[in-house]
Amino acid sequence: MAKVTKNDTSTEEKILAAAKQVFMENGLDGARMQDIADRAGINKALLHYYFRSKEKLFERIxxxxxxxxxxxxxxxxxxxxxxxxxxxxFMGEYIDTLSQNPLLANFILNEVSRNPKEMMKKIWGNSRPPIDKVEEHLAKLIKKGEIKPIRAYDLMINMVSLCIFPFIARPMVQWVTKTNDEEFIKMMEQRKKSVVRFVIDSIKK
Amino acid sequence: MAKVTKNDTSTEEKILAAAKQVFMENGLDGARMQDIADRAGINKALLHYYFRSKEKLFERIxxxxxxxxxxxxxxxxxxxxxxxxxxxxFMGEYIDTLSQNPLLANFILNEVSRNPKEMMKKIWGNSRPPIDKVEEHLAKLIKKGEIKPIRAYDLMINMVSLCIFPFIARPMVQWVTKTNDEEFIKMMEQRKKSVVRFVIDSIKK
DNA sequence: GTCTATAACTCGATAGAC
DNA sequence: GTCTATCGAGTTATAGAC
Known part of the structure; x- marks a missing residue:
């Protein structure tokens, strides 16, 4: 309340922006505090003043x-x-998010690999992915003969794979398809349609 | 020639085996030469005797x-x-390879991300992926009305995504599906069939 | 070829002045 | 809050004995 409103392109925010960039590009191990400080236009000591340690700063990001x-x-x-x-x-949402955050998928997947149980708890907390609900929904439609039989896990994994993988393998994809960054994003934009059609064609009767 | 044949479960091989394990588990940045030495049952100095530097050893692996x-x-x-x-x-081959080398996909994708152009050249050399040939093949079948229209790139990306992603996101997948390592591999084994059906159902008329 | 010892360096973290 | 200076742990790499 009441005028605690300090200048808000503040040092803290500059640090967070810089840290995000450096951590996402290099991972926890690869990132350097000096690098973060430089990009934030401050010195290392200040990083520790705001966030006690590298780990803590990383955690936040x-x-x-x-x-x-x-x-x-x-x-x-x-x-x-x-x-x-x-x-x-679902797929549109995923592809949009990743288009706007090019390094996001890599970052998350990597750090989850490093320490699966901890990270999954941090991400999901007490909640769980909505598999049961999907299972139900599919069961109904399969019974009605509107779609082919498919397990909910398989469908979910397939959808997520189709959305995320091209971003993870982006350098390869761009090399193979000879596209620059702009063209790649355009390609993903088109993919939103083609990939949805791909999935639906596969399961509908 | 002539008896340069030295004992061949040699130190060099022990180092390579150890290095493979450590680099694949931790990446270039996360790996420790001490760790490699320990697993090879030798000391750090010998690592440098055989492979001049960490970078060189990594490159080899x-x-x-x-x-x-x-x-x-x-x-x-x-x-x-x-x-x-x-x-x-194609998909069977990919899934088999990854089942036998659980960390392979992560390892390659990560290091390619770090330095795309160099790495892609190292991997592919002068050759290129066989897109044109696939394009041709598809064109024929589309003309004959045997499959729905689809671009070769899309089909290839979709197939590769469906094969590789579950391995990259393995910790997440195992967490979500509550499977242990053995069950995961079994799941991937089944996936070989289901995923092929998924693709074929999607494109066949 | 293999070892021990140590140099040379990188990097996260802290002390202390302003 | 922000800076400079420096410490101290951890790592790669080398020197030199065997």
Whole structure:
């Protein structure tokens, strides 16, 4: 309350912005505090003044980014839309998020690999992915003969794979397809449609 | 020639085996020469005697592993099999390779991200992925009305995504599906069939 | 070829002046 | 809050004995 409002392109924010960039580009091990300080336009000592240690600073960045990775997606799958519409929204949402955060997928996946249980708890907390709900939804449609039999896990893994992988393997994809950054993003934009069609064609009867 | 044949479960091989393990688990930055020495049952000095530096040793390991990643797969796509059979062989080959080398995908993708152009040249040399051949093959079948229209790039990216991603996100997948290592591998084994069906169902008319 | 010992250096962290 | 200076741990790399 009441005028605690200090200048808000503050040092802390500069640090966070710099740290985000450096950690996402280099990972925890690869990142250098000196590098972060330089990009923030300050010195190392200040980093430790604001965030006690490298680990603590990293933790902060990781949590902020991890939130982006799971979120709306769960709500979509839990909603009451028709299945094909869910699929479209789900994959569109994922691809949009990654298009706007090019290094996000790599960053999360890497750090989760380093320390799976801890990180998964940090990301999901007490909640869990909405598999049961999807299972139900699929069961109904399979019974009605509207789609081919498929396990919920398989469908989810397939959708996520199709969305995320091209971003993880982005340097390879760009090398193979000879696209620059702009063209790559355009390609992903088109992919939103083609990949949804790919999934739906695969399961519909 | 002539008796340069020295004992061949030699120190050098022990080092390479140890280095492979440590680098694949921790990446270039995370790996420690001490750790490699310990696992090889020797001391750090010897590492430098055989391979001048950490970088050089890493390079050696990276190249050996990278070879595994691309190879047979190209031959399959260039062969004269029917398309659906190609797809089956291609994806089966990929999943088998990754099942036997759990950390391979992560390792390669990470290090390629760190230095894309260099690494891609090291991996592919002068050759290129067999996109044109696939393009041709697809064009024929589309014309005959046997499959739906799809771009070769899209099909290739989709297939590779479906094969590789579950291994990259393995800790997440195992957490979500509550599977242990053994069950995960079994799951991937089943996936070989389900994922091939998924792709074929999607493109066949 | 293999070892021990240590040099040379990098980097996160802290002390202390302003 | 911000800076300079420096410490101290940890790591790669080398020297030199065997």
């Amino acid at each position: 990781f949590m902020e980014e991890a939130q982006k990775f799971m979120p709306k997606v769960t709500t979509i799958m839990l909603s009451e839309m028709p299945l094909f519409e869910k699929i479209e929204k | 990276f190249m050996e592993e990278a070879q595994k990643f691309m190879p047979k797969v190209t031959t399959i796509m260039l062969s004269e099999m029917p398309l659906f059979e190609k797809i089956e062989k």
